[in-house]
Amino acid sequence: MAQELEIKLSVAQSDLDRAVAWLLSQRNTHAQETLQLGNTYYDTPGGDLNRQKIALRIRRMGDKYIQTLKTRGEFADGAHRRQEWEWPLIGTKLNMGLIADTPVGQSVNLAELQPVFETNFQRRVIMIEQGESLIEVAIDSGEIVAGGKSCPLNEIEFELKAGNESLLLSWARRLADEVPVFLNLVSKAEQGYHLAGRYRPVPEVGRGSELAVNDFLFLLSVSWLTGQPVPVDEEDLGAIGRLAGERGVYVHYQRVVRSLISGVAVNDVELRKELGQLQLAIAGA
DSSP, X not given: OEEEEEEEEEOOGGGHHHHHHHXXXXXXXXXXXXXEEEEEEEEOXXXXXXXXXXXXXXXXXXXXXXXXXXXXXXXXXXXXXXXXXXXXXXXXSOOHHHHHTSGXXXXXXXXXXEEEEEEEEEEEEEEEEETTEEEEEXXXXXXXXXXXXXXXXXXXXXXXXXXXXXXXXXXHHHHHTTSOOXXXXXXXXXXXXXXXXXXXXXXXXXXXXXXXXXXXXXXXXXXXXXXXXXXXXXXXGHHHHHHHHHTXXXXXXXXXXXXXHTTOOHHHHTTSHHHHHHHHHHHOO
């Protein structure tokens, strides 16, 4: 088992090349191979893995196959920290014995696991070496497919391989100054489950109490996924506004909140740089 620490940004497909060009223009960055990846995600008919916020997939990468199990983990300082198990496979069949040795094996009927959706995309990889730190940047462009339906998948992930955790947020913020980004708390797996009709997040706002940063970011991500307005008003966002002022992005906060309260969908707001810059400014400690 390993731990994964990453920041995931959704980016318009038209901006991916600009993002790559900017990254490669920076010191201490270099391009690695471009990969074609196909991923099949599994769950039981009752959605036992999805309910536990666990993702199980088999990845096709050329003539190699990798079985991966991920927990949702925790979100802090703009990054996801997850537990992750990876095993090489021979062929495309799930190896149930490998899963049985994890905590999941005790809570799920492994015999019921079946394919639910696929993610198929091109991945460009850029490595950042900064002092003792190493960051892998994955630029993904493709689609999610479930039950005859599909939706686009365009993301940039900064994953810490070694060194200083704070550099993830630093690089994400620098990229947000170059192209519009959206700090997305919704994983590829959750997007696939939603497309397959097995995940319907319900945003909850406790009226009379101010939202914490992570709750606000989660509401934005749910709105991004579902296309529904963010169910907040200015009274809910007092703490967010004060923090935005402390971080020097209060003007961004005002513009974004004005749009959200008027009912503009997050998918429209995210096209402006202000939203991603606001998210990343308030996300870190």
